[in-house]
Amino acid sequence: MHLGHGATERHWLPLGGWYHASKYGVEALSDALRIATAPFGINIVVAEPGSIRTEWSAIAARDVKENATGSAYSTLVNGVAKTLTASSQPDARTTSATKLIDKTIVKIVRTRRPRSRYRGGFGSIPMLFLHWLLTDRVFDALILRAFAV
Template sequence: MTTKPTPTSVLITGCSSGIGRACALRLHRAGHQVYATARRPDAIKDLAGAGIHTLPLDVTDEESMRAAVAEVEAAHGSVGALVNSAGYALSAVVEEAELDEVRRQFETNVFGLVRLSRLVLPGMRAAGSGTVVNVSSIFGRYAVPGSGYYNATKHAVEALSDAMRLETAAFGVRVVLVEPGPVRSTEFGAKYVENVRNLKLAGRDYEEFRRQTVDYFNAIYGGGRRTLAGTFAIQSDDVARTVERILRTARPRARYPVGFLAHSTLALRRLAPDSVFDNLFVRRLFPVPRGPRS
């Protein structure tokens, strides 16, 4: 495999748990100068104890992002690699969610990623090198009931990454998407299930769907084996291992699916017509609202 020098600095968002934390630990062990960030600095104190640089960073707060990038650039000249990992999932059928919640979802998952990328790109262009890794999802390429808004943010991340990859390649900057399947035992999953439970329903028609959705995602994120997704759910470090591989590759691919479900379902999505994908995959493997019973 063709390799390039290890970046002198890696800035990672969302390191309080899950994929971001796993990336910080793995890349630190690999010899990178890691700057792990989180909204709540207390949540990453243990990373500082392990020798990792830690910074407060909220992807919905412009000042905190500017300060974090400035600190890395002051020490290294530019950010060698940015890993956009921060995000959460809003669960609601399209007609239910409060629009303020939808806006908050996009502020975190899309606009935060865009703002931070815009802050690091000038330094990367000036240095003639750099890597932006955007953590997307298998749901960046298809959508399922009850997750439309979250899926829409990941579709947006995919489109923005494609555009940035083409816009910055001539300046030596690589923009790469990572597309994990479901990740077991993360705070992300626990928050997702909590969001489903706390959802204000538009009506009783979706009550049974919400109950099924809670059971379904509890099985996945809680380590269950009652669903295909639960059986083949991956670990956060599987994603971190892929990010490490990207950072040592001179010409990384545009996309890196992670896990059996990611590879298999994305292949099916490419090949199957919409009606086949809906009926043979989504309706069989995910909770779907049912109409009135006669």
Template sequence: MKTVLVTGASSGMGYQIAQRLAQTGYQVFGAARHVERMEPLAAVGVIPLQLDVTKEESRTAVVHQLMERGQRIDAVVNAAGYGSFGAQETVSDAEAKRQFEVNVFGLMALNRLILPYMRTQHAGRIINISSIAGRFSSPLAGWYFASKHALETLSDSLRMEVRSFGIQVILIEPGVVKSRWEAIAMHHLDEAVAGTVYEDQAHAFQQNMDRTYASQHASEPAIIAQTVQKALESKHPRPRYVVGYLAKPIVWLTHWLPTWLQDWLIPQLM
């Protein structure tokens, strides 16, 4: 039985990932700030742990509990994260820093704690849940997109650093996936632009986002869970998995279109 730590397991993709892996025979430790939201997962064998990825003592405690109870760590799935939207002129320094603390610094700090155990085992997989946002940019979401660009770059670097130790680093890049993520991002957008010159732009942006996430084509979180399992079980996993509604078309467009055309097109899509 392989032991997997899944962060952000209290909702959305993290919840679905923890549930699916537990149901298919993994020993799963689900970690999140709100432990009570993981209670239903106990029915399928998920072991809940309290974790705030931004706090060093919390990260250390989780890894200690995991190794004490699981004896080893075969994989970590970093699904904890959130989207903080807003114009760069209006987003506070504190919120910008928190976006990076959760999506980048806390995530990578947890990986640092786990890496020595994986090196000792000469085996392990680190799966970072990124986003297609790590491939391009968008108005009114610069700090979120920047955090995903940072995660992508750090993951690429880490993959090359630890390959000789038998450790594989994998990025999952979801497109449009149904979850609480969009509502949280739009709440931050409302707060950031209220009473500013960006309100009208934000209103149009929000209408486009609501329409996209309400689409019948928007992917269910289960598709991400399936992809994570595939990445865990593949003999030769890909460095990146682009998955979910609009993911591949957007990545293709932003790779091939000139910048001036992207600047016009992306606000129409987001």
């Protein structure tokens, strides 16, 4: 089972290209393995839980500020750091609790023939829908606005 970032093939954060490139790569590997291992009865499942409330966001916020403050990206850095910090708080409305991952994994393990992809959690499905509905330029503008840029 590959536990992905959350709708990774169509979701990204500003300044996170390096991170999302690795996630896309692992997702592509999972998709390829699903086909290659199917003849042996092995199910490869990608779980994309969306934004989960963990300390990762606070760490990422700190790191982006340490490495990019004072650069040409200062405005974007501040917006990204502010959003990431807020999403790591216990009462954050823009993230899901870690229990969501637990429930999803249990569901996958208990399912005789699991789907190849499970999505859920805050932002996962709505973000995919918005990306499908909007042009790239409009979606980009929406993301920049969400990060106060």
